[in-house]
């Protein structure tokens with residue numbers, strides 16, 4: 001499926017917004033994807049290292065990460081380089097350049113990165129800089145801070161040599177203009193959302209790092225920040241245990257501190273698959289959960305290189321590059337009704 005079709009219906013009560021009107025799933029899913037069965041795809045196996053997994057069908061990004069790992073690079077370099085592929089891909093309207101804008105037409109990016117030592121860096125509401133993940137890494141490595149936001153993040157990036165540029169491509173501008181007509185720019189709107197690239201890698205030394213990058217919900221309120229740059233929500237890495245990254249409606253991930261939860265569940269002995277399932281369960285089992293109207297997906301890896309992925313609705317997938325095979329794997333999901 002196209003990543004940006006992942007969440008099509010989301011109620012953001014706290015923001016006073018109703019976003020989207022139809023459920024997940026899409027017409028252009030290939031028969032290969034449809035024929036994948038969760039039972040076959042989510043069996044954990046002891047991994048050969050190095051390895052990398054990512055949200056969605058991003059084989060070019062995982063290929064780049066694996067290239068770095070095979071050349072002896074560490075997991076941190078691998079996830080940064082892998083995410084940069086999607087950030088530079090103007091056709092993907094979910095991250096970096098070409099990302100769909102907020103309702104005012106501004107492309108605003110969220111990203112974070114976390115290394116084997118538990119160091120992390122993050123940028124929120126970053127504008128005019130394509131490689132948000134690399135700015136996040138600079139925040140981690142060159143400042144005493146964890147997060148930089150907005151204009152400060154941009155100024156920091158420029159001071160580090162990042163070139164400001166217009167991130168709103170013609171295609172995304174057209175999509176936004178079309179949305180404005182249909183939505184009539186009312187507070188309650190129907191929109192099509194799009195999705196995050198999260199990547200987790202284990203290098204030859206067995207060390208884990210992760211990164212996450214997104215332009216967030218399309219046509220969001222100006223200033224809105226999702227889960228993706230929030231350490232513990234969009235991403236968490238514990239080099240002793242494993243790592244997790246999230247995609248989907250960020251508000252729901254933040255409310256359950258999803259990625260940290262998955263890692264802690266693995267610490268308690270759950271497999272990555274079981275941990276992802278439990279974290280989704282925490283969302284859907286809430287009293288009055290509106291889960292039928294939104295999507296969340298997790299991917300996770302443990303120290304042994306076993307992987308898991310799970311989502312609320314069908315058609316979430318992860319890309320896994322391990323032992324010479326770079327493939328898209330369909331995720332199991334909760335809502336089979």
Ligand code: SD4
Nearest residue numbers: 195196216226247248250
């Ligand atoms: C957000 N989690 O900003 C991101 C968007 C996303 O699938 O992943 N969509 O809430």
